[in-house]
Amino acid sequence: MSGIHSTVYKNSEALIQASGLSRHYTVSSGPFGRTATVKALSNASFELQAGKTLAVVGESGCGKSTLARVVTMIETPSAGELHLDGHRISSELVLSDEQRASLRASVQIVFQDPFGSLNPRQTIGRILEEPVLINRPAVASAARQQQARDMLAMVGLRPEHYDRYPHMFSGGQRQRIAVARALMLEPRILVLDEPVSALDLSIQSQILNLLVELQERLNLAYLFISHDLSVVKHMADDVMVMYLGRVVEYGSAKSVFSTPRHPYTQALLSATPIADPTREQTRIKLKGELPSPLDPPAGCAFNPRCWKTEQRCCDEAPKLADAEQHKVACYFPL
């Protein structure tokens, strides 16, 4: 594995450090309508170290993907600060193009749909080489090719796959290619946006094993976005539960799964089907659906669906308690 990840970083180093990170979008409702603000992500604070996995959990519309877009610098944050691999990013501070390019190399992303994220007109070799071609034009073509071939071996594909096209591969193999492409620039942080949810069960475990193996070998930090709690439980060191753009619970995977403190987390865990027919079902029934992000309820966003709601919940939104290890944003934590 020559040339790939020659430096191994210390474990305790925080690669991502976010404080009060927010991303708001302005949407207009027709040419004469008023504009409204969607708070897709508000006030998220978290930390991710090398070799660790932080899982972001929540239903659609909870801001998981917005978080991924902010961390990968596709979007700039509206407020708050983000420290990525030693660089500071915020709404006021604009990075130069060079700084951006060098930062982009250290944060890479793997998308959910392996059928849509690979260019059907490019060979696998070309797909893998493209990030290097763009970001490091000085690298000679022979070296680039060698790097791509090494990477194929690393993700468990065969050398002859180099000249093939994406349509010749199955979903699992394509996801391996997507992982390989993300690793070409030797990133330290990998954002995995639902990496296995488009795959079949027997293939899912292959990809999860690959991700675990790569993490151990390259000491990568994973920001793992998923809605499948059984996968998260298997992969994550820390878990962040989001609801309507806000972090409602944040703690180690062990304590979040064994003693969930926010009512929403508890409902989410109880709604997840467990593959054991002999288990007693004690399901918390949630009323209604996710409120519209254009018109979120006053106070705690979860109050219309929560069974513990009191007047206080509707008046003011609870804040994530900072002091504790296992943080929760609720007035009546469980």
Place this chain on the structure above:
Amino acid sequence: MPLLDVRNLCVDFKTSEGQFRAVDSVDVHVDVGDVLAIVGESGSGKSVSMLALMGLLPWTATVSADAMLFDGVDLANCDARQRRSIVGKDVAMIFQEPMSSLNPCFTVGFQLREALKAHLPLTRRERQQRAIELLEQVGLPEPERRLRAFPHQLSGGMCQRVMIAMAIACKPRLLIADEPTTALDVTIQAQILELLLDLQKDTGMALVLITHDMGVVAETAKRVSVQYAGQKVEEQGVRELFADAHHPYTSALLAALPERATTRSLPSIPGVVPGQFDRPAGCLFSPRCAHADQLCHATSPDVATQAMGFARCHYPLLQGVPQRSAS
């Protein structure tokens, strides 16, 4: 007599490279009040077999079966008029993508009343009344207002409720749900599954649930039929299947579940499901099977006894150990 009795169902598709067998001699039996889950990965033919039953396959498909009986009526050989009087009324189906299964050009109410108009002798006013009742039954608030809404004005969970209302409009005796919750969030999924099971209990209809999610199977089904590459490889009661799977594929699939994992690295099944051009000679699972031997690679196995879960295997497993002497 079972409500649904399908024997030796085969479906072939005409492709540019010749015939492709998508469903290979599958038997389906469903009794009144039964909840059967059909599990399999993509391409295992689980949806196609049910679409064949409903007569919804395109002209490129050739369907053949020894018997395709619904309540004594042979669906394979009856005329189109008779089939239409059964399909949509006594046998109804729910599809995976609620958003794309509804017609975006018509209101939800129009589409719901259309189903009633086609099958029941009701007046316009009675149909409207029944449509409101149905939306109430599936738990949609403000049914009168929802009937005037277009599909794009409703969320995915609401659209799926409308689809269910449409399917149960004529009080079907068999409801086929094809991945009804795959496109939905977990908390909504729990609501929809609960709704389906409640409806099943209240009306006594039979439910066939097509899914790939083992968790959903464990929590809803009474019996499970496992399909692989177009063949049914195992059929058992749900508790028996999760306690002791007899086919190596089922066993490997259950072992690959992250929640059953004991180590950081998950047990996985090597390779991929065979496609049109790389179908193995013997047992279809033999290239990926941990227990396969010469016999498995050469000849395709017969179906085992009921005690062995009808496993399509030469050496069905008993508590994870292949029974070499059995065959």
